[in-house]
Amino acid sequence: MDAAAPRAGGPAGRTRGRLAWLGLVAVAVLLPLLVRNKFVHDVMILTLLWAGIAGAWNIAGGYAGQISLGHAAFFGLGAYTSSLLYVDLGLTPWAGMLAGALLAAVFAALLSAICLRLRGPFFILATLAFAEVARIVALNWRSLTRGSEGLEIMFQDSPAHFMFKDKLPYTYLALLFAAGILALCRALEGSRLGYWLRATREEEDAAEAMGIDTFRVKVAGMILSAALTALGGSFFAQYFLFLEPGHVFSFEISVQLPLICVVGGVGTALGPFLGALLIVPASELLRAWLGGAASGLYLSLYALLLITVVLFMPEGLVGRFAPRRRPAT
Amino acid sequence: MTLALAQLVLSGILIGGVYALIAVGLTLIFGVMKIVNFAHGEFLMAAMYATYWLQALLGWDPYVSVALVLPASFLFGLAVERLVIRPSIGKPHLVVVFATMGLSVLMQNLALFLWRGDYRPVRGALGETTWVLGPLRMNGALVVACAVSVGVTLLVLAWLRYTDFGKGLRATVQDRDVAMLMGIDVARVFSVTFAVGTALVGLAGALITPAYPTYPTVGLSFVLVAYVIVVLGGLGSIMGALLGGICIGVVESLTGYLIATSLNQLFSFLVFLAVLVFRPAGLLGQRPATLAGAS
Numbered sequence: 294m295d296a297a298a299p300r301a302g303g304p305a306g307r308t309r310g311r312l313a314w315l316g317l318v319a320v321a322v323l324l325p326l327l328v329r330n331k332f333v334h335d336v337m338i339l340t341l342l343w344a345g346i347a348g349a350w351n352i353a354g355g356y357a358g359q360i361s362l363g364h365a366a367f368f369g370l371g372a373y374t375s376s377l378l379y380v381d382l383g384l385t386p387w388a389g390m391l392a393g394a395l396l397a398a399v400f401a402a403l404l405s406a407i408c409l410r411l412r413g414p415f416f417i418l419a420t421l422a423f424a425e426v427a428r429i430v431a432l433n434w435r436s437l438t439r440g441s442e443g444l445e446i447m448f449q450d451s452p453a454h455f456m457f458k459d460k461l462p463y464t465y466l467a468l469l470f471a472a473g474i475l476a477l478c479r480a481l482e483g484s485r486l487g488y489w490l491r492a493t494r495e496e497e498d499a500a501e502a503m504g505i506d507t508f509r510v511k512v513a514g515m516i517l518s519a520a521l522t523a524l525g526g527s528f529f530a531q532y533f534l535f536l537e538p539g540h541v542f543s544f545e546i547s548v549q550l551p552l553i554c555v556v557g558g559v560g561t562a563l564g565p566f567l568g569a570l571l572i573v574p575a576s577e578l579l580r581a582w583l584g585g586a587a588s589g590l591y592l593s594l595y596a597l598l599l600i601t602v603v604l605f606m607p608e609g610l611v612g613r614f615a616p617r618r619r620p621a622t
Numbered sequence: 623m624t625l626a627l628a629q630l631v632l633s634g635i636l637i638g639g640v641y642a643l644i645a646v647g648l649t650l651i652f653g654v655m656k657i658v659n660f661a662h663g664e665f666l667m668a669a670m671y672a673t674y675w676l677q678a679l680l681g682w683d684p685y686v687s688v689a690l691v692l693p694a695s696f697l698f699g700l701a702v703e704r705l706v707i708r709p710s711i712g713k714p715h716l717v718v719v720f721a722t723m724g725l726s727v728l729m730q731n732l733a734l735f736l737w738r739g740d741y742r743p744v745r746g747a748l749g750e751t752t753w754v755l756g757p758l759r760m761n762g763a764l765v766v767a768c769a770v771s772v773g774v775t776l777l778v779l780a781w782l783r784y785t786d787f788g789k790g791l792r793a794t795v796q797d798r799d800v801a802m803l804m805g806i807d808v809a810r811v812f813s814v815t816f817a818v819g820t821a822l823v824g825l826a827g828a829l830i831t832p833a834y835p836t837y838p839t840v841g842l843s844f845v846l847v848a849y850v851i852v853v854l855g856g857l858g859s860i861m862g863a864l865l866g867g868i869c870i871g872v873v874e875s876l877t878g879y880l881i882a883t884s885l886n887q888l889f890s891f892l893v894f895l896a897v898l899v900f901r902p903a904g905l906l907g908q909r910p911a912t913l914a915g916a917s
């Protein structure tokens with residue numbers, strides 16, 4: 294329903310579009326060099342990281358309509374796989390993150406198989422249960438994950454092990470990650486798989502009747518989404534150098550991803566980026582500003598914002614996500 | 623050993639009765655109306671705080687407070703339905719999920735902001751009474767909650783089956799449009815059903831305060847279990863919610879003792895996934911979850 298190539302207009306419009314993109318890239322590349330402030334870098338890194346991961350969620354949740362509230366499972370898998378391979382076996386996280394993505398892909402296929410027949414709210418609840426199972430297993434499998442004590446990665450100044458003293462390299466890596474996922478989503482929108490994903494979302498039975506193997510399409514979307522989410526998890530681990538199941542497998546993370554997409558616009562390439570640009574800095578600032586003074590106040594405001602946005606602007610900032618034709622009650 | 627086992631099963635049944643009481647309200651909201659209400663646990667929490675404050679400020683016994691908490695919860699449910707649920711009907715699933723989730727986060731954090739995170743105990747008329755049944759022991763407050771749970775289940779069942787409203791509700795669930803054509807006020811059916819579901823969880827909140835302390839996130843520990851029960855019992859099956867609640871209570875009690883307390887939640891979730899996959903109609907449901915979610 295939403296157009297694959299949204300930029301209409303003649304060559305002039307296209308040139309202007311390109312110039313806008315170039316300007317955006319220039320700002321993104323130059324800003325971290327010009328503003329040498331730790332807090333600003335931190336907010337930039339988190340914004341880009343969450344934008345990228347929300348973009349990954351969007352592939353399954355937005356394009357394919359496979360709304361998952363369990364992506365923390367993939368995030369945590371990515372984070373723990375690369376970190377454990379590094380801490381226990383000395384494998385560089387650059388390779389470990391690929392292993393994490395692979396493992397997440399396997400679990401995504403498993404989840405898809407479990408949820409094969411589930412639709413609507415039941416799919417959502419099943420993914421939620423899946424992530425909770427992952428969290429409880431990670432919490433209790435102490436010999437592997439160290440449980441609630443957490444897993445610490447000893448810092449060493451070694452780019453070969455995905456660790457940097459300065460925040461600048463992290464900023465650019467996060468930029469690369471987010472830009473890569475944005476490019477992938479735009480390419481996906483024009484690709485065959487992209488059309489299949491959206492056809493499956495809009496009318497699964499009709500898509501099936503048109504000869505689309507909707508099950509395979511859904512599995513493919515979920516696998517891609519999960520693997521990219523796991524990469525984000527590994528990045529997160531290398532940035533914070535400390536992991537705890539209660540955090541990386543948390544429901545909050547599962548919620549954060551669709552939330553960013555909803556605010557920005559579900560099922561659009563740019564939506565997760567606009568959403569992250571609004572949500573992440575706002576929540577970091579609110580936290581820095583109100584966090585210590587009055588516990589609860591900052592999240593109350595955050596929740597009020599969420600309810601307002603969801604009820605009065607369900608198309609998100611991008612505003613192009615048309616609702617399903619058949620109202621879902 | 624047999625004695626210990628019997629004691630575990632009995633405790634499980636009692637806890638399961640409490641779960642069922644919370645789940646019956648959710649059966650109406652989620653099972654019958656198909657509204658994923660993430661704030662259900664916070665409705666419980668609000669009722670528990672109301673009971674706590676009625677005791678702290680006015681010295682009311684929780685069993686007296688029920689008379690006030692129950693209608694207050696009903697009105698609260700009407701308001702929530704009007705402000706949050708109704709605007710999100712007919713929109714993608716994510717809207718109602720996030721609207722109620724936002725409500726849940728809001729209520730939790732308002733409670734945290736207003737009353738801090740302290741655990742607040744309530745003393746019921748029964749106090750710490752333990753009733754003895756042969757060699758077995760039972761917590762008095764849990765027995766009361768369990769008995770009310772059974773009674774409420776039967777009442778709701780009769781309400782759905784024998785009243786005009788119940789018939790209208792069942793018709794609305796089967797086919798909204800046709801129900802509307804038949805002259806049923808669908809919007810009213812939705813708001814009253816939601817409010818009754820909220821009132822029931824409010825009742826549960828007041829009744830469990832003597833057994834469980836009140837704190838801002840107390841709802842979380844019950845709400846996930848309640849969802850498991852609603853699906854296990856068969857969506858929309860009131861009797862199923864009671865049986866499902868008792869099953870889950872017994873299973874948790876046994877795994878907690880025989881395997882590890884930290885794993886009893888794991889078991890609930892695995893049961894939940896297994897039911898969705900292998901027996902989507904639940905224990906007593908007629909319509910599989912898979913079909914119900916398709917509309």
